[in-house]
Amino acid sequence: MESKEKTLAICKLLSEKKATGIVYISVAEKTTLCDYFIIAGGRSKTQVKSLAENLEEKLEKDYGLTPRRKEGVREGRWAVLDYSDVIVHIFGDEERDFYCLERLWEDGGNIVRYED
Numbered sequence: 001m002e003s004k005e006k007t008l009a010i011c012k013l014l015s016e017k018k019a020t021g022i023v024y025i026s027v028a029e030k031t032t033l034c035d036y037f038i039i040a041g042g043r044s045k046t047q048v049k050s051l052a053e054n055l056e057e058k059l060e061k062d063y064g065l066t067p068r069r070k071e072g073v074r075e076g077r078w079a080v081l082d083y084s085d086v087i088v089h090i091f092g093d094e095e096r097d098f099y100c101l102e103r104l105w106e107d108g109g110n111i112v113r114y115e116d
Contacts, residue, residue: 048090
């Protein structure tokens with residue numbers, strides 16, 4: 001599965017579970033870490049945790065993809081799932097406002113707001 005295809009599949013899964021403010025950012029020109037960052041929000045710690053767990057389960061079941069690493073899922077404030085070429089960040093509202101990753105990585109043309 002290509003990076004862009006994986007990115008869109010992840011965004012769709014997050015949207016289906018009512019994640020808020022879903023964006024994906026092409027960072028391939030800025031870092032060797034990955035090709036895309038996906039940033040999404042949850043309205044509560046419970047929703048952040050649920051979004052991360054559902055995403056992990058669906059990607060493994062439907063595509064055979066498992067994250068290389070994951071952090072923060074249990075706490076539910078900021079979950080990170082590393083799928084090698086795509087890194088997913090799921091934030092609670094306060095954490096997203098505080099860290100504002102969109103602002104750190106965008107250059108004006110590399111950020112897309114996901115819409116169904």
